[in-house]
Amino acid sequence: MSLISSPDESNTQIDGTPQQVFSSFLHLPRNIYLLLFFTLGKGFQLTIATLTVNYYAYSLGYHPDFIGLFSAMPALGALASAIPIGMLADRVGRKPVLIISALLTPAFLAAIALGTSAPWLLICSFIQGFVSSAYWVSNLPLLTTNTTEKQRVGVFALNSFLLLGIGSLGNLLGGAIPEFVAGILHVSAASTVPLRWGVLTAALFTLVFGLPLWLLRDDRRTKQTDAQNTPSSPIPVQGQDPLPPAPVDELPTTLSEQTPEKFPLALFAQLLGSDLLFTTGEGSVVALIQLYFVLRFHLLPGQLGIIFTISGFIGGIFALTAPLFTKRWGKLRIITTVMYLSAPLMILTGFAPVLPLAVGGEYTRSFMRTLIEPVYAAFEMEQVTDRYRGLLAGCYSVTWSIGYSIGPSIAGWLQTHVNLSTAFLFGAACLVASATMLLSFFSKKKVSRAV
Numbered sequence: 001m002s003l004i005s006s007p008d009e010s011n012t013q014i015d016g017t018p019q020q021v022f023s024s025f026l027h028l029p030r031n032i033y034l035l036l037f038f039t040l041g042k043g044f045q046l047t048i049a050t051l052t053v054n055y056y057a058y059s060l061g062y063h064p065d066f067i068g069l070f071s072a073m074p075a076l077g078a079l080a081s082a083i084p085i086g087m088l089a090d091r092v093g094r095k096p097v098l099i100i101s102a103l104l105t106p107a108f109l110a111a112i113a114l115g116t117s118a119p120w121l122l123i124c125s126f127i128q129g130f131v132s133s134a135y136w137v138s139n140l141p142l143l144t145t146n147t148t149e150k151q152r153v154g155v156f157a158l159n160s161f162l163l164l165g166i167g168s169l170g171n172l173l174g175g176a177i178p179e180f181v182a183g184i185l186h187v188s189a190a191s192t193v194p195l196r197w198g199v200l201t202a203a204l205f206t207l208v209f210g211l212p213l214w215l216l217r218d219d220r221r222t223k224q225t226d227a228q229n230t231p232s233s234p235i236p237v238q239g240q241d242p243l244p245p246a247p248v249d250e251l252p253t254t255l256s257e258q259t260p261e262k263f264p265l266a267l268f269a270q271l272l273g274s275d276l277l278f279t280t281g282e283g284s285v286v287a288l289i290q291l292y293f294v295l296r297f298h299l300l301p302g303q304l305g306i307i308f309t310i311s312g313f314i315g316g317i318f319a320l321t322a323p324l325f326t327k328r329w330g331k332l333r334i335i336t337t338v339m340y341l342s343a344p345l346m347i348l349t350g351f352a353p354v355l356p357l358a359v360g361g362e363y364t365r366s367f368m369r370t371l372i373e374p375v376y377a378a379f380e381m382e383q384v385t386d387r388y389r390g391l392l393a394g395c396y397s398v399t400w401s402i403g404y405s406i407g408p409s410i411a412g413w414l415q416t417h418v419n420l421s422t423a424f425l426f427g428a429a430c431l432v433a434s435a436t437m438l439l440s441f442f443s444k445k446k447v448s449r450a451v
Helices: 018-024 030-059 064-092 094-114 118-145 149-185 192-215 219-229 253-258 265-286 289-297 301-319 322-329 331-351 355-381 386-417 422-450
Strands: none
Touching (some): 030 149, 064 386, 094 192, 118 149, 118 386, 149 301, 149 355, 265 331, 265 386, 331 355, 331 422, 355 386, 386 422
16 A cells, blocks of 8 residues: 555645646655655755865875776765665665665765875775665655655656755855855865865755654555555455556555565666666766866866856756656656757767857756656656665666766767767767667557557
C-alpha cells in the first residue's frame, strides 16, 4: 500500500493548468516537504563547495595536477559506495541512511576546510564523496515511495528546481562569503582563511537543513504498519494476473513478501546502458563548458559566474513546467525528444562564431536538460518495484560517476589534440545513441502491454 494513503496525507494530482500545478504543491505528504527542504540545503552546499573547495586547495599552494586529483576524489568515493549504500538503504530503510549522510557529509567538508596536508585533503575528499552518495541513492526512492504516479513528475520537478535553480544562487553566496571575511580581516579574498570560511559555510548548510530529517516517517516502518492494517489479499491463482494494472509502488507489500521477486537483470542493463551513454555525452560538455568559454571567448571568472548563475536559476524554474509537458506527451517521448534536440544545440554551442550565439545554444540546451531531469528520474524509478529502487539509484550514481569521468577525459583529449569544438560532436553523438537505445528498449514494451 502506498504511504500516501493515510488519512492525513493528500492524494492531490500534480497536473493540469499551471495554477493547478502550483496549488497542488501546497497539499503534499509531510515527508515530501522534509525531503525538499533538505534538497534546498543540498543545492546550496553543492554550489558553494564547488566554487570554494578547489580555490581553497590552490590557496594552500597546491598545483593544478594535485587539484585535479583532489577534485576527482568525491566522484571516486561515490563510485565505490553507491551500490553498497543503495543495497543498505533497501535493507535497513532510507531514513537512517539519509540522516547519517546529512551528519557525515558536513563533518568531512569541515575536515577539508580545517586540513592542509595533501594526504588529509585527499582522504577527507574521498570519504566526503563516499558518505554524500547516500543522498543520491535515498532521496529519489523516498520521493517515489511518498507520491502517486500523478504527483511524481511534479514533485521531482520541484526537487530539481530547489537543487539546481535555487541552489545555483550558492554561486553568488560562495563568492560573497570570502569577500566579506576578507574585508573584516583586511586580507585578499583569495587567501586561505576567507576561502576556508566559504567551505565551512557549505558544510553548515547541509547540517542545518538536514536536522528536520529526523521527523521523516520511516518508509520501512510505514510499510509494515500498512501491511498489518490491510485486509488479507487473495493469493494469486496460477495463470491469472494477480492484480489489475497499477503503479508498481502501490502494490501491496504482503504480495511481495509472499512471492519472491526475481532480480530484473535485463531491465537494469537496459536502463543503465542508455544512462551511461547519456552521462558520458553530458559529462563531455558540462564538465568542461566553463573552460571552453574561457579558451574560446577569453571570459573572466566574474563573467562566467553571472552566465552560469542565470543559466542555473532560470533552468530550475523551467523544470517546474515538466508536469505540463509530461501530461501532453508522456515521459518516454519527452525524454527522448529533448535528447535528440539537445544534440544539435551542443554542436551549435561548440561551433558558434560569436559569444551570444554560443551562450544562447548553451542556455537552450541547459533549460531543456533541466526539463527532463525530473521526468527522467520518475521514469527510471517507476521501472522497478520499491524493493530495488535503492539499488537502482545506487547504480545510476555509478553510471554518473563513470560517465562524468570518461566524458571529460575524452573531451579533454579531443580539445587538446583536435580542436575545442570536436568534444561537442562527441557529446551530441552520445545523446543520440542514448535516446535511440531508450526508444528501442521501452517503446516496444509499452506497445506490448497495451496489446
